[in-house]
Amino acid sequence: MPLRPARCYTHQDKPPYTRREYIHGIPPPKITKFVMGNVYVEPEVILKLVAIERGVVRHNALEAARIMSHKYLASTIGDQNYMLVIKVYPHHVLRENKMMAFAGADRLQDGMRLAFGKPIGTAARVEPGTEIVEVRTFTKFVDQAKEALRRAASKLSVRTRIIVREARRK
Numbered sequence: 001m002p003l004r005p006a007r008c009y010t011h012q013d014k015p016p017y018t019r020r021e022y023i024h025g026i027p028p029p030k031i032t033k034f035v036m037g038n039v040y041v042e043p044e045v046i047l048k049l050v051a052i053e054r055g056v057v058r059h060n061a062l063e064a065a066r067i068m069s070h071k072y073l074a075s076t077i078g079d080q081n082y083m084l085v086i087k088v089y090p091h092h093v094l095r096e097n098k099m100m101a102f103a104g105a106d107r108l109q110d111g112m113r114l115a116f117g118k119p120i121g122t123a124a125r126v127e128p129g130t131e132i133v134e135v136r137t138f139t140k141f142v143d144q145a146k147e148a149l150r151r152a153a154s155k156l157s158v159r160t161r162i163i164v165r166e167a168r169r170k
């Protein structure tokens with residue numbers, strides 16, 4: 001069964017559902033790597049993708065944003081000139097009350113009776129000001145890093161902005 005659209009989960013006012021020791025059958029998050037590029041880079045500039053609204057970002061959206069930005073940065077400025085970090089982790093477990101959709105299904109299911117739902121994935125809860133993605137690079141690559149973060153933001157379900165600041169020198 002395909003995933004529901006992100007608008008079904010983006011704005012949730014319910015408390016987060018995170019106690020994994022009591023929940024069985026949670027699929028693992030699709031996001032595999034949280035740090036990419038050159039981890040030993042001495043950055044001159046740090047760019048951050050920051051949420052400007054409250055919402056929920058699913059694990060597959062985080063993975064899509066990671067792939068898009070990493071691929072763009074690797075092809076334009078090279079792997080040794082940046083470090084890309086995904087700053088949020090999908091702790092919140094998403095549930096869905098799956099309904100059957102075929103002829104005669106109304107005789108086989110209970111509708112909304114006991115509609116707690118089964119785990120279908122995980123998501124990260126973000127508040128305004130939460131850093132989602134960070135890119136550390138050199139001053140001459142700021143425009144490429146901004147474009148990579150813009151592409152990553154297009155995959156996320158919350159509105160974001162890009163913040164640029166200079167890195168502190170030791």
